[in-house]
Amino acid sequence: METRAAAIAITGGAGGIGSSLVRRLRTSGRRAVSLDLRPCPEATESYQLDISEESAVAMAFQRLDALAGLVCIAGTNMRGRVEELPWEDWRRVMAVNARGAMLAIKHASPRLEEGGSIVLVSSVSAHIGTDGYTAYHASKGAVLGLMRAASGEFAPRSIRVNAVSPGWVDTPFTDRALDETPDGEAVRAQAADAHILGRMAYPGEIAEAIAFLLSDEASFITGTELIADGGYLRKR
Amino acid sequence: MRGSGELAVAAITGAAGGIGRDVARAFANAGYNTALLDRNLPCLPEATQGISTAVDLTRPGEVAAAFDRIGCEFGKLDALVNLAGINHCSPVSRMDADDWDRMMDTNVGSMFLTAKHGIPLLERSVGPAIVNMASVSGHVASPDYPAYVATKAAVESFTIALSQEVGPRGIRVNAVAPGWVNAGFTDHAKSESEDPARLDEAARDAHLLGRMAEPSEVAAAVLWLCSSGASFVTGQTLFVDGGFMRKH
Numbered sequence: 001m002e003t004r005a006a007a008i009a010i011t012g013g014a015g016g017i018g019s020s021l022v023r024r025l026r027t028s029g030r031r032a033v034s035l036d037l038r039p040c041p042e043a044t045e046s047y048q049l050d051i052s053e054e055s056a057v058a059m060a061f062q063r064l065d066a067l068a069g070l071v072c073i074a075g076t077n078m079r080g081r082v083e084e085l086p087w088e089d090w091r092r093v094m095a096v097n098a099r100g101a102m103l104a105i106k107h108a109s110p111r112l113e114e115g116g117s118i119v120l121v122s123s124v125s126a127h128i129g130t131d132g133y134t135a136y137h138a139s140k141g142a143v144l145g146l147m148r149a150a151s152g153e154f155a156p157r158s159i160r161v162n163a164v165s166p167g168w169v170d171t172p173f174t175d176r177a178l179d180e181t182p183d184g185e186a187v188r189a190q191a192a193d194a195h196i197l198g199r200m201a202y203p204g205e206i207a208e209a210i211a212f213l214l215s216d217e218a219s220f221i222t223g224t225e226l227i228a229d230g231g232y233l234r235k236r
Numbered sequence: 237m238r239g240s241g242e243l244a245v246a247a248i249t250g251a252a253g254g255i256g257r258d259v260a261r262a263f264a265n266a267g268y269n270t271a272l273l274d275r276n277l278p279c280l281p282e283a284t285q286g287i288s289t290a291v292d293l294t295r296p297g298e299v300a301a302a303f304d305r306i307g308c309e310f311g312k313l314d315a316l317v318n319l320a321g322i323n324h325c326s327p328v329s330r331m332d333a334d335d336w337d338r339m340m341d342t343n344v345g346s347m348f349l350t351a352k353h354g355i356p357l358l359e360r361s362v363g364p365a366i367v368n369m370a371s372v373s374g375h376v377a378s379p380d381y382p383a384y385v386a387t388k389a390a391v392e393s394f395t396i397a398l399s400q401e402v403g404p405r406g407i408r409v410n411a412v413a414p415g416w417v418n419a420g421f422t423d424h425a426k427s428e429s430e431d432p433a434r435l436d437e438a439a440r441d442a443h444l445l446g447r448m449a450e451p452s453e454v455a456a457a458v459l460w461l462c463s464s465g466a467s468f469v470t471g472q473t474l475f476v477d478g479g480f481m482r483k484h
Contacts (some may be wrong), residue, residue: 151482155444166468196403201468208465217460220414220453222444223482224475231403234396234471 006066006113007031007044008214011051011104012074014040016171017121017210020203021071024211033067035060035104036074051100052092054107061107069117069214070108072101072143075173077136079180090135097139098146105150117214118154118161120147121206124229126165128236132181140165144225151223160222162213167229168200196231243285244361245310246462247271247303249293249350250320252278254419255369258451259317260284262459268315271306273350275320293320293346294338303353313357315462316366318347321387325428328382336383343387344394351398358407365462366402368395370411370473372480388413392473399471408470410461415480416448444479 008025012018013034022042025032034040035047035057045064049056051074076096078089101120112118125133126140144163151161168174168191178184192199209228212218227233246263250256251272261281263270270286272278277290287309291302306313321343324335347368358364373381374388392411399409416422416439426432439448457476460466475481 148482151479152444155446155479158445160445196399196470197406197408197468198404205468208467209469212460212465217456218476219456220445220449220476220478221457221474223479224477226469226474227472228466228468230468231399231471234399 005031006068006116007033007064008069008071009033009035009061009064009067009104009108009111010043010071010073011035011100012072012121013043013046014038015073016173016203017166017169017206018073021073021207021210024204024207028211030068033064051104052095054103057100057103058107061111064111066113067108067111067116068113069119070104070112071119071121071210071214072104073121074100075121075139077133077173077177079132080134081132082134085134093135093139094142097136098142101143101146105146109154112154112157112159114158116159117218118150118159119210119213120161120163121210122147122163122165122225124165124167124227124232127233147225148223155222160213160218162218162221162223163225164206164209164213165225165227165229166201166206167195167232169203169206170200171203174200194232194235195229196235199230201228201230243267243269244314245269245271245306245312246315246317247273247306247313247350247354248317248319249273249346250318250369251288252276253319254422255414255417255451255454256319257281258455259319259458262452262455263315263317263462266459266463269310271302271309271313273302273320293349294341296349299346299349300353303350303357307357310357312360313354314361314364316350316354316358316364317458317462318350318366318368320346321369323381323425324383325380325425326383327380331383339383339387340390343384344390347391347394355402355407358402359405363464363467364407365466366398366407366409367458367461368409368411370395370413372413372415372475372477372484374413375481376484395473396471403470408461408466410466410469410471411473412454412457412461413473413475413477414449414454415443415477417451417454418448419451422448442480442483443477444483447478449476449478
């Protein structure tokens with residue numbers, strides 16, 4: 001399945017989904033480079049940076065060798081309804097989730113080998129709206145738009161660009177979001193029921209979907225969104 | 237691939253077709269026993285364990301009998317792959333109602349019948365999955381193929397409905413939507429076309445990747461959706477279209 005020697009760069013490699021993907025790739029003999037605010041000890045190389053800062057992103061990618069793939073997972077969340085959300089919070093979410101993905105693609109581009117693969121992590125949040133997650137919903141919609149646009153741009157180099165959209169995933173990111181929600185425990189209790197499969201995803205299941213799109217098994221898949229949500233969107 | 241000790245079993249309809257042969261081979265290579273179903277008696281891929289049955293998938297009695305045989309032979313089913321499909325070139329204004337029915341029965345009705353008779357066997361598996369063959373044609377109309385367009389849209393709606401029904405029992409249901417595939421089905425469409433050369437060029441232009449899919453690329457996606465790697469994917473359509481939808 002995995003035949004390339006070149007590395008995979010992963011933004012948000014230290015997070016729940018990211019570290020799971022790093023382990024998945026390392027297990028199958030791939031080199032995985034993490035770009036994250038926090039270190040990722042399991043990665044082949046780990047760069048600590050803010051993915052929304054262009055100079056830092058540019059510097060990190062300049063130090064890398066050829067890449068077989070880029071995965072953009074780094075994301076953040078700020079609660080607030082439209083009328084209450086501070087401009088700075090809106091910009092922070094957009095900077096990490098949307099600009100960060102754009103910057104990673106921009107600076108990974110010279111390193112990406114022909115036939116490579118880019119995977120952006122969006123969310124079912126791109127398709128729905130929930131009170132208080134204004135910026136997150138908007139940013140994940142932007143990620144899908146970026147994916148579609150980039151798929152055309154990179155097609156002449158036979159580089160595929162796709163997105164994976166999870167529903168609820170059992171990660172520290174989800175724990176933090178629920179901690180900040182007034183009725184967090186009630187929401188968690190309902191989360192399982194919100195999926196056709198009756199549970200949240202394990203991070204490893206999202207990592208598997210990303211690994212599939214990175215692999216040559218997905219050689220004719222580009223410009224599309226793989227929704228790995230256990231039937232969350234279908235149940236609404 | 238499925239990570240379990242005992243041999244997995246896959247039933248594949250339309251297994252004698254251009255995509256079907258590659259799907260059958262992919263499942264056999266991944267270690268599945270295969271039950272190949274088709275109007276024409278499909279040949280088992282080399283070095284394959286399994287059975288091969290000639291069946292009219294639009295006849296309830298024949299479908300029931302075919303799945304009875306799968307039950308007797310293997311005792312369970314891990315993957316049900318519905319590929320059987322036909323095409324018919326006619327605008328609505330000249331459409332023969334019998335041709336319309338034949339399209340609906342073959343392209344969608346067959347999936348209903350195989351699900352109906354396959355589900356009891358799928359319930360005996362750990363991590364069972366159904367994959368239905370949809371098409372970009374369910375989203376983008378081709379002028380002379382209204383029946384095909386309608387059946388392929390119906391496949392996706394049926395996939396969503398079935399995923400709801402059997403999800404609580406642990407059965408995942410998804411669809412794969414290819415663009416143009418370099419297989420006999422496309423050759424047949426070309427033979428019906430007034431200008432096959434232009435059709436070839438259109439096929440190249442239609443995809444971001446500048447070519448049609450090889451059947452093996454569609455087979456790889458079908459196999460993945462049935463694997464444990466796709467354990468949180470259900471009710472979805474996976475486009476294996478080289479960017480066809482993105483270009484439209």
